[in-house]
Amino acid sequence: MLTTGVSDIDEQASHIVTIKCQGCGAEVVINTESQLQARCHWCRQTLSQQTQIPNGAVPDAVLPFHLTHAQAVEQVRKFANKRRLFALKKFKQEFTPENVVGVYMPYLLVDGNAHADIAGFGEIKTRQYQRGSDNNKTTYYDADVYQVTRSFDFTVDDLTIESSSARANQNTKQNTNNVINTILPFDTKNAVRYDANYMGDFTSERRDLNVEEVMPVAHSQMLSIARQKATDSTRYDRGLRWESEALELKGTRWVAVLLPVWLYSYYEKKSDGSAFLHYIAVNGRTGETMGSIPVSVPKLLLVALTIGTVLEGIAIAIVANF
Amino acid sequence: MLELTTLIVAASDSDWPGWLLAAGPVGAASFYWAVWMAYRNTNKSHSYERETEVVVSNMTGGDVKVGENNGTRNRWIQGRNDDKPRQRL
Numbered sequence: 052m053l054t055t056g057v058s059d060i061d062e063q064a065s066h067i068v069t070i071k072c073q074g075c076g077a078e079v080v081i082n083t084e085s086q087l088q089a090r091c092h093w094c095r096q097t098l099s100q101q102t103q104i105p106n107g108a109v110p111d112a113v114l115p116f117h118l119t120h121a122q123a124v125e126q127v128r129k130f131a132n133k134r135r136l137f138a139l140k141k142f143k144q145e146f147t148p149e150n151v152v153g154v155y156m157p158y159l160l161v162d163g164n165a166h167a168d169i170a171g172f173g174e175i176k177t178r179q180y181q182r183g184s185d186n187n188k189t190t191y192y193d194a195d196v197y198q199v200t201r202s203f204d205f206t207v208d209d210l211t212i213e214s215s216s217a218r219a220n221q222n223t224k225q226n227t228n229n230v231i232n233t234i235l236p237f238d239t240k241n242a243v244r245y246d247a248n249y250m251g252d253f254t255s256e257r258r259d260l261n262v263e264e265v266m267p268v269a270h271s272q273m274l275s276i277a278r279q280k281a282t283d284s285t286r287y288d289r290g291l292r293w294e295s296e297a298l299e300l301k302g303t304r305w306v307a308v309l310l311p312v313w314l315y316s317y318y319e320k321k322s323d324g325s326a327f328l329h330y331i332a333v334n335g336r337t338g339e340t341m342g343s344i345p346v347s348v349p350k351l352l353l354v355a356l357t358i359g360t361v362l363e364g365i366a367i368a369i370v371a372n373f
Numbered sequence: 374m375l376e377l378t379t380l381i382v383a384a385s386d387s388d389w390p391g392w393l394l395a396a397g398p399v400g401a402a403s404f405y406w407a408v409w410m411a412y413r414n415t416n417k418s419h420s421y422e423r424e425t426e427v428v429v430s431n432m433t434g435g436d437v438k439v440g441e442n443n444g445t446r447n448r449w450i451q452g453r454n455d456d457k458p459r460q461r462l
Contacts, residue, residue, distance in 0.1 A: 137412060173450065189446060198439045199435070201434035276421070276425060278458040282458070289449055290456070291454070344412040346413060352405070359400050366394050370393055
C-alpha cells in the first residue's frame with residue numbers, strides 16, 4: 052500500500068524549491084520564504100536560484116528538530132575533540148563546529164508483515180579435553196550436531212531506509228555516508244504530517260528513490276532481521292551454521308518521511324588532487340553522534356612504526372636471551 | 374634484517390619463543406588499524422537487525438540431533454554464521 056507521499060506538489064509547498072548544487076551536484080531543497088541565501092548542506096557552496104530543478108514528491112511526514120543548533124555544535128565539538136591527536140592538521144585549523152547545518156533527510160519508513168523459514172545446523176559441546184605433552188598441549192572438543200529449523204511470522208515497524216540515491220550509496224571507500232546511517236534510529240512515532248513550515252531555516256534533500264527501487268534493500272534487511280530472530284530463539288554454545296533462508300513478504304506499508312540531522316562536513320583535498328567528503332552527523336532528536344575525521348597518515352604511520360619498533364626491540368631482547 | 378631472518382628461521386624449533394618476533398609488526402598494524410577505525414568509523418552502521426521494533430508470532434521449528442562431531446580442534450561449528458545476519462545465504 053502506498054500513502055500520499057507520491058502525490059503532486061501542493062500549494063502549501065509552493066515556496067519550497069529544489070536547487071542543484073554547482074559545487075557537488077547534490078539536490079538541495081530550500082524554503083525560499085525564510086532563506087534568501089542558502090548554502091549546500093553537503094559542501095557549503097552558495098546555492099544559485101538559476102539551477103532550480105523540479106521538486107520531487109511531497110513527503111508524508113516530518114519529524115521536527117528537537118536538538119538546538121547550540122547542542123549540535125557541542126556534540127560535534129566533543130566528537131572531534133576526542134580525535135585530535137591524529138587528525139589532519141588542516142582539519143583542526145579549519146574546524147568550525149558552528150558551521151553545522153540542520154538538514155531534513157529523506158527516508159522511507161516501511162512496516163512489513165512477513166513469514167520466514169530459516170534452517171541450518173547447530174552444535175552443542177559435550178566434552179573438552181587436552182592432548183599432548185606438557186609444553187605442547189592441544190585442546191579438542193566433542194560436540195553433538197543438531198539440525199535446526201525455524202518457521203515464524205513477524206511484523207516489522209518503521210524500518211528506516213535511505214531514499215536519496217546519493218546517500219544510499221554506502222561504499223566507505225568513496226564516501227562517509229555510513230556515519231549518517233549509524234545515527235539511526237529516530238523516534239519516528241512522533242513524526243507529524245508534512246507541512247512546508249517545518250522547513251524554516253533548514254534545508255532538505257530530495258527523495259529520488261521510489262518504493263520499487265528500495266524494495267530489495269527492505270527485503271534484505273527484513274531477511275537479516277528474520278535471521279537474527281531465528282538465532283535469538285536458539286541456544287547452541289558452539290554456534291550455528293544457517294544454510295537456507297526464505298522470506299515471504301505478505302504486505303508492506305510505506306511512508307515517505309523527512310528526518311532531522313545536524314551535519315558538519317569537511318572536504319579533504321588529497322595530494323593526488325581528488326577530494327573526499329567527511330561528515331560528522333548528529334541525530335536531531337536523540338543527539339547520537341557519529342563522524343569521520345580525516346587522519347594524518349604520515350603522523351599515524353610514524354607513531355605506529357615507533358610502537359612496532361619498541362615492541363620488536365623488547366621481543367628480540369627476550370628471544371636473544373632465551 | 375638478516376639477523377631477524379635467522380632468528381625467524383630458528384623459531385621453527387619448538388619451545389623457543391620465536392613467535393614473540395611477530396610482536397613488532399602485529400603491534401604496529403593493530404595500533405594503526407585501531408586509530409584508523411576510531412577516527413574514520415568505516416565499520417559503523419545502524420544495527421537495524423537489533424534496533425528495529427519487531428513482533429514475532431507462531432514460532433515453530435525443530436532441533437533434531439543428527440550426529441556427532443567428536444575430536445575437533447575448532448572452538449566453533451565450521452562455517453559459523455549466526456553472528457553475521459547480513460550475509461545472504
